[in-house]
Amino acid sequence: MTVTRFTRPARSALALAAAAALLGLSACGSEGGGPEADSPASSTEASDGGGEQSQPTGEDSPSENDGDPASDEGGTADDRDEDDAEDPDGADGPAASGERTRIMLVTDLGLDDATGDGPLTVTAEDLAGLLTARFDAPAECADDLVLEQGGxxxxxxPAGIEQSEPAQEWTAHAVRIPHKEEPMSGSQDAVLFTTGGGLPESADDLLEEDAVLTGVGFGSAFGLEPLSAEQLASSTLDTLTSEFAYVPVQGMADWSEVTCEDGLDFARFETVDCEAATAGGERWDLSVAPGTYADNDQGLLVGIEAPHEE
Structure with missing residues (x-):
């Protein structure tokens, strides 16, 4: 009898405890989980600023709890696409797509200017050899290059040094450079390679008949930010007086000052009009372009025209 009286109160206590627990769970579930929290209108306002969403109809329509796979990964697919496009190291970023025009100025063509009649020609095979020699990777050219204006x-x-893949489209342009031995004595043939199908119109000053080209690389960080007109003028003067230029022209004139009409943004391949002055009062018109060299540090490419009096 003692055992019976002891057992019954224990069962009653357990039943009362279970009922209390169920009541407690019901009370907790009602806090923050009412109909307003799951309201479709609230969900719409959070997703698109208050606009109406068109929901699919039919038995195959996804439930409100079915999540967007893109949102489960921390953002929509459009958001991730924008992030990828802004990533310079991504497959679709500016660096990978070749957004900046890269160049290569070849001053030694291995040709004899004194032989033959008319303009000289670089064969397609020899032209491809100029690319191969700098990148140490195969290249090919479809046509011969006639060394005359507009050729x-x-x-x-290759896209660059140690970048044999993917293959990059290049255009070879016939240009002139100051004579390497005596810059004041005249000019000689050279080849300017540019990525893509050719130079944009905003840079065709470099191909003018009376323009001669030179350039220099300043460093890998040069041009990462746009240059002001003052910075461009200073760097252009450094190019004209540098002994490390592709064609040193410090002996071409007594360069003393450079002024530029505008700054230079390396994201766009275009020329800026500048003017160089000499101690003797001569003025030289210059066309200055971004020097995003494929085989050198970033710097400037400078077109020098004939001098004129002040």
């Missing part, structure tokens, strides 16, 4: 030829080769 161009299409090529395909």
């Amino acid at each position: 161009t030829a299409g090529c395909e080769g």
Whole structure:
């Protein structure tokens, strides 16, 4: 009898405890989980600023609790696409897509200017060899390059040093440079390679008949930010007086000052009009372009025209 009286109160206590627990769970579930929290209108306002969403109909329509796979990964698919496009190291970023025009100025063509009649010609095979020699990777050109104003030829080769893949489209342009031995004595043939199908109109000053080209690389960080007109003028003067230029022209004139009409943004391949002055009062018109060299540090490419009096 004692055991019976002891057992019954224990069962009653357990039943009362279970009922209390169920009541407690019901009370907790009602806090913050009412109909307003799951209201479709609230969900719409959070997703698109208050606009109406068009929901699919039919038995196959997804439930309100079905999540967007893109949102489960921390953002919508559009958000991730924008992030990828802004990533310079991503497959679709500016660096990978070749957004900046890269260049290569070849001053030694291995040709004899004194032989033959009319303009000289670089064969397609020799032209491809100029790319191959700098990148140490195969290249090919579709046409010969006639070394006269307006002469161009299409090529395909590496995108840069140690970048044999993917193949990059290059255009070879016939240009002139100051005579390497005596810059004041005249000019000689050279080849300017540019990525893509050719130079934009905003940079065709470099191909003028009376323009001669030179340039220099300043460093890998040069041009990462746009240059002001003052910075561009200073760097252009450094190019004209540098002994490390592709064609040193410090002996071409007594360069003393450079002024530029505008700054230079390396994201766009275009020229800026500048003017160089000499101690003797001569003025030289210059066309200055971004020097995003494929085989050198970033710097400037400078077109020098004939001098004129002040």
